[in-house]
Amino acid sequence: xxxxxxxxxxxxxxxxxxxxxxxxxxxxxxxxxxxxxxxxxxxxxxxxxxxxxxxxxxxxxxxxxxxxxxxxxxxxxxxxxxxxxxxxxxxxxxxxxxxxxxxxxxxxxxxxxxxxxxxxxxxxxxxxxxxxxxxxxxxxxxxxxxxxxxxxxxxxxx
Numbered sequence: 001x002x003x004x005x006x007x008x009x010x011x012x013x014x015x016x017x018x019x020x021x022x023x024x025x026x027x028x029x030x031x032x033x034x035x036x037x038x039x040x041x042x043x044x045x046x047x048x049x050x051x052x053x054x055x056x057x058x059x060x061x062x063x064x065x066x067x068x069x070x071x072x073x074x075x076x077x078x079x080x081x082x083x084x085x086x087x088x089x090x091x092x093x094x095x096x097x098x099x100x101x102x103x104x105x106x107x108x109x110x111x112x113x114x115x116x117x118x119x120x121x122x123x124x125x126x127x128x129x130x131x132x133x134x135x136x137x138x139x140x141x142x143x144x145x146x147x148x149x150x151x152x153x154x155x156x157x158x
Contacts, residue, residue, distance in 0.1 A: 002079050002097040002105055003040020003049025011056040014098075015040075015049060019057045021125040022096035026065070036063070037086050039070040039079040048072075076101065080108040087116055094123035104145060107153035 001022040004014040011019065026034045036057070040049025048071035057063040068086050073079045087093055093109070093116065095102045102125055110117040 001036065001038050001053055002076065002095065002101060003038065003053060005043045006040075006049045006052055007044035007046055009046060009052075011052040015053050016056055016060070018097055018125075019053050019061065021123065022094075023057060023061055023063055025094050025096050025123040025125065033066075035066040035068055035086070035090070037068045037070060037083050039073055039083050041072045041074050041078075043074060076105055077108055080105055080112060084109075084113055084116065087113075087119075090119065092121045093117075093119045094121055096123040096125045099126045100143070100145060104149065107149050110153065 001018050004012065004018065006012045006015055022036060026036070038050035038053040038057075040053070042048045048069070050069040050071040054067050054069060057067070070079070070082045070086065073082045095105045095109070097105065102123060106117070106120055109120065
């Protein structure tokens, strides 16, 4: 799960939503041997986004599965770079975030490690009706952040 700027002492709304999307992505597969990697460093001098998301998953969602923290990254590129060592031996990879952000991270994984990108599967991070009020703004922002990707990298299918 990829973090989002979090200057407060607890997970903000966006990070809480990303945790929900990630945890439901596990539940959808009933994958009991899943490892969850929370990725994101401290962006405002406080706690690392990864730590805040992990704490939220454990306390609010009662997640008791295997958790790894990557708490140094400050960008999506760094999120991907820094979790690669934790992905070397996995069978499948799901990236949970907002859909456009996850697409960007999948493209970055394809650029950095095409061999690992072959293990990508879809996370349950998009559901019709979620974010209805702000979805147009998120879509515009997502398109703006994806402007550096090639046409092939912007394809949704894996």
